[in-house]
Amino acid sequence: MAITFSQNVFERICTSATNSTAEVYDMIAPHLDDTLQSINRVLLGDMADKLDSVPGLESAVVKLVCLRTYQEQIPQLDLVLTPTGFGVVSNQNLAPASADRVKNLLQQVTNSAEDAYDRCLELLVGTDWADTAQARINIPNLIYTARQLKMYVEFPSEDVHRSKLVECRSRMYQAEEKLRQHVSAEFFDHILEQTRHNAYTKEETAMADYMCKFIGFCIAKDWAAAKDMLERIENYAEAKAETFTAYKNSEAYKVKHFQTYQNEKDDSTYFWG
Structure with missing residues (x-):
């Protein structure tokens, strides 16, 4: 299905760009379709043609496209602060907005764009999208949104968005490799696949929670708590x-439960020793 954009839709999403004229939108509009195509390739895949099959997905994608485009174009715009928001400097009598104001605006828009991306992921899990390459690329770990990251790791002095999730990804992989070693790669991959399909059983829900807690402890470098949680995971498995x-x-299970040969007297191959 085709997505259409308008100044009204753009300014409703990017409220700081609201202006009596279409200055900002006119400079942003030519880039909206490029952003949409990029999101189709990286995130949506075949779901780009089936947005209406998932309630709320189309509006979430429109929000993401507008915010992402605005984010990418802010550094290119010569912005001025107006009573209604940011506009574009159009004559020499208008002073550009201060670097700090523009920097703060860019950070706010970036945070909103990252949250919009996460919202799209939340809507896509459990749909046909779960079997696509885009699903594997976007959900390579059990913790795949900033909302989850905040649940399992405390960041007392930071506002947590998707960029923080990406920053923590190497520690996630390290923690997940430890889980693979202890409860098998096959089992971990199954739990990860169930995550993409939003199809946990009751027992898998508990196991996924334990695993995410372990990953969270590893990210926070709380090794004592991580060790205890890993033991709980093994015992529960x-x-x-x-x-x-x-x-x-x-x-891994077969190795753990391998029984060495028991030398019995009644055995025809009994060994003295």
Whole structure:
């Protein structure tokens, strides 16, 4: 389906660009379609033609496109602060907005754009999108939105948005590799796949929460809490092995439960020693 943009829609989303004339929108508009195509490639994939199949997705994508385009174009615009918002300097009698004001505006718009991206992800999980390459690219970890990151890691002095999630990604991979070593790559990959499909069972919901807590402790470098949580994860996997078939069928499980040969007297190959 085709998305159409207008000054009214753009200014409703990017309120700081509200102006009695169309100065800002006219400079932004030529770039909106390029941004949309980029988002189609990186995020939406085939879902770009089925936005109306997911309630709220089209409006979320429109918001993301407007904010992302505004974010990318702010450094190129010669902005002036007006009573209604930021406009474009159009004559020598208008003083450009201060560098600090423009910097603060750019940060606010960036934060909003990142939150809009996360909202699109939340709407896409559990749909046909979950089986696409875009799903694997955008949800490579169990914690995949800033909202989740704030749930599992305390950042007392920071406003947390998607850029912080990206910053923490290397620690996430390290923590998840430890989980793979302890409860098998097969089982971890199954939980991650269930995350993309939004299809946890009751037991998987608890396990995913334990895993995210472990990852959060690793990000925060709370190694004592991480060690305790890893032990809980292993114990829970063992207790629910009949339910967690991906774990029970894994090589890691077989190695843990391998029984060495028992030398019995009644055995025809009994060995003295």
